[in-house]
Amino acid sequence: MSQPINDQSDVITELKSLIRQLQDENKELIRSFDFLSSQWEEERKRSKVLEEMVGDLSKENQMLRKDVDGLKLTLNKEESKRIFVDEELTKETYQLFKHSRQLKGVGYKYVWHREGKILARKNDGSDIIFIRNVNQVNDLLK
Structure with missing residues (x-):
């Protein structure tokens, strides 16, 4: 038009x-x-x-x-x-677990996996954190 x-x-x-x-x-x-x-x-x-x-x-x-x-x-x-x-962990989950273990150097007392899930805890009384991806780990490392 x-x-x-x-x-x-x-x-x-x-x-x-x-x-x-x-x-x-x-x-x-x-x-x-x-x-x-x-x-x-x-x-x-x-x-x-x-x-x-x-x-x-x-x-x-x-x-x-x-x-x-x-x-x-x-x-x-x-x-x-x-x-x-x-x-056993999948390749991706194992890589995430390896990366998550760096949290032990920045104040996390425990980093472990159970039933294919990566978990972390600062100390005995703190809440358990469910780690879903590398970005979350990087945020926790800051």
């Missing part, structure tokens, strides 16, 4: 053109929305599978820990001989 419209037929023609253009843009938006919806659904399914896998590993670790505790009772009559079993 860059030029002034002189008669009614020009107005109708211009309106029809605008309607077609809007319909085309609407179709493109619908296609984009459908694509994003399908991608989101696939990602949701994938994350559900990953959550189940992590849950299964956590349950397996708990069962193994119970077995080890039972073995400790039968085999470990002497308190001086201790048995330690370390649970």
Whole structure:
């Protein structure tokens, strides 16, 4: 609509053109929305599978820990001989744990992991901090 419209037929023609253009843009938006919806659904399914896998590993670790505790009772009559079993961490979680251990140098007394989670505590009476990512560790190191 860059030029002034002189008669009614020009107005109708211009309106029809605008309607077609809007319909085309609407179709493109619908296609984009459908694509994003399908991608989101696939990602949701994938994350559900990953959550189940992590849950299964956590349950397996708990069962193994119970077995080890039972073995400790039968085999470990002497308190001086201790048995330690370390649970497996994913590569990313292990890297986060290694980075988190730097907190011991800035006043944190305890940094440990349990059931795939990294935890830290300043002293015996303080709250336990659940470490989620490297940025959180870097903030605590400041």
